[in-house]
Amino acid sequence: MRKFTLNIFTLSLGLAVMPMVEAAPTAQQQLLEQVRLGEATHREDLVQQSLYRLELIDPNNPDVVAARFRSLLRQGDIDGAQKQLDRLSQLAPSSNAYKSSRTTMLLSTPDGRQALQQARLQATTGHAEEAVASYNKLFNGAPPEGDIAVEYWSTVAKIPARRGEAINQLKRINADAPGNTGLQNNLALLLFSSDRRDEGFAVLEQMAKSNAGREGASKIWYGQIKDMPVSDASVSALKKYLSIFSDGDSVAAAQSQLAEQQKQLADPAFRARAQGLAAVDSGMAGKSIPQLQQAGGGNPKDSEALGALGQAYSQKGDRANAVANLEKALALDPHSSNNDKWNSLLKVNRYWLAIQ
Known part of the structure; x- marks a missing residue:
């Protein structure tokens, strides 16, 4: 009996702590997603099909009314859109759907379009903060x-x-x-x-x-x-x-x-060089030094490999070898894109070498 009771307790506890399975989206949610997809891809047929079904299922849903409002506005039916906006103000005056729709209606007016154009001009001329302030004033937080x-x-x-x-x-x-x-x-x-x-x-x-x-x-x-x-x-x-x-x-x-x-990577010397450079960039000096030495042995005029080898020795604290390899790299390619980095490392390692 005790064993049976324990098993029941364990099962109950397990059920209690099981994470709740996320509910599948409802038909309304799926149709609203189709509306948004249709709007994003300019598929008005998809918008209308989805809205027709939504208005049969859930006609007083603020998101449905807002979607119909946007559809009418896109078609140029200002009176019809205003009726939907008025309806939305009665159904859900505090909702984001209403506030967003109210802003959209404002943007369809001459004053709204002029204010939007001003914000866009500020944005495209590099005045982002002023543009955002103009948008915020126009949108009134929505x-x-x-x-x-x-x-x-x-x-x-x-x-x-x-x-x-x-x-x-x-x-x-x-x-x-x-x-x-x-x-x-x-x-x-x-x-x-x-x-x-x-x-x-x-x-x-x-x-x-x-x-x-x-x-x-x-x-x-x-x-x-x-x-x-x-x-x-x-x-x-x-x-x-x-x-x-x-x-x-x-x-x-x-x-x-x-x-x-x-x-290139089928060549052992090239592969060693590539792996050594990657290891230096990752801060793995111990791994990179033998690979870069192998690469340098194959091509003693490879300034990038020598510079990376100097960087690896610097990471390891071997100042003398760091200085020697960085000097060689700079002498071989004084115009390398890495020169600023190599010169900086060279100064640091010369300093530590001098005070040791």
Whole structure:
């Protein structure tokens, strides 16, 4: 009996702590997603089909009324749109749906369009903070949905202190309306410039699923990987790119580059050099030194390998060898793009060598 009681207790406890399974989206949620997708991709037929069903299922849902309002406004039916806005003000006067719709209606007026044009001019002439202030005054705290929201948060992203906030808002909009390729393009570039590469590639992969966004996604993706130093990592990056994209100028260039890199890495000396350079960049001096010594032995005039070897010795605290290799690298290539870094390291190591 005790064993049976314990088992029941254990089962009950297990059920109590089990995470709740996320509820499947309702029919209304799925249809609203279709509306947003139709708006993002300018598929008015999809919007109308979804709205027709929504108005049968849940006609008083503020999001449904707001969607009908936007549809009428796009068709130029100002009176019909105003009726939906008035209805929304009665149904949900405090809702985001009403506030956003009210702003959208304002933007359809001459004064609203003029104020929006002023904010856009400020944004395009490098006055991001002034532009955001103008947008905020116009929107009164409630940016409209759709392309204007993307425009607003893309402008906010130009303010360094608010870039993270803007990226998160653009990610939210992208999740709600994943077919907006202009948004995805901007979001991916923002993520890459913020050193959030994995997230950037995830957005490009999403963008590549649509015919409208595929070419743009391919160009941005290849632009992010084509200048990687030759290594196992660069080969993997090219293979990943080619597993997603199959045609276009960037694909042809990537195929040629992949073949060349695989040929280079088949050479033991080249592979040792590539692995050594990558190890130095990762701060792994112990691993990089023998590989760079092997590369330098094969080509004693390889300034990049010698400079990296000097950097590796510096990381390890071997000042004499760091100085010797950095001096050789600078003498071999006085105009290298690495010269500022090598000169700085040389000064530091000479200083420590002098006081030892």
